[in-house]
Amino acid sequence: MQNLVVFFAAAFFEIAGCFAVWGWWRLDKSALWLIPGALCLGLFAWLLTLVNVDQAGRAYAIYGGIYIVASLAWLWAVESTRPDRWDMLGSAICLIGAAVILYGPRSG
Template sequence: MQNIIVFFAAAFFEIAGCFAVWGWWRLDKSALWLIPAALCLGLFAWLLTLVEVEHAGRAYAIYGGIYIVASLAWLWVVEGARPDRWDMIGSLVCLIGAAIILYAPRDV
């Protein structure tokens, strides 16, 4: 359960950092938006080192599914655009894939 919390926290900080860059570049916000962008992206990278997975690549694969769900939550909560049924179906498929990778029995 701790891994899931860390993955979602990492997703929040990555999306917030990327959105700050998006705001600066695409929404004509101040270049000062790049400061929280850099801090958020650094925190995102650090958080991924805290997950209890034996290989970085596997952590990134699991994170990918969670990132998609978190991105759609951001779309809805921050940008005010409600995900459609295809977004929801796609995110469910991704979460199932991430869960299989995370919880599969492995010969370690």
């Protein structure tokens, strides 16, 4: 359960950091948006080191599925656009894949 909390926290900070750059570049926001954006991206990277997974690549693969779900939550909560059924189906497939990678039995 701790891994899931860390993965979702990392996703929030990555999306927030990237959105800050998006805001500066695409929405004509102040370049000052880049400061909290950089801090959020640094926090995201640090958070991923806290998950209880032995290999970085496996942690990133699991995170990918969670990132997709968190991105759609951001779409709805921050950008006021409700995900459609295809968004939901795709994110469910990704979460299933992430769960297989996270909880699958490992030899050795």
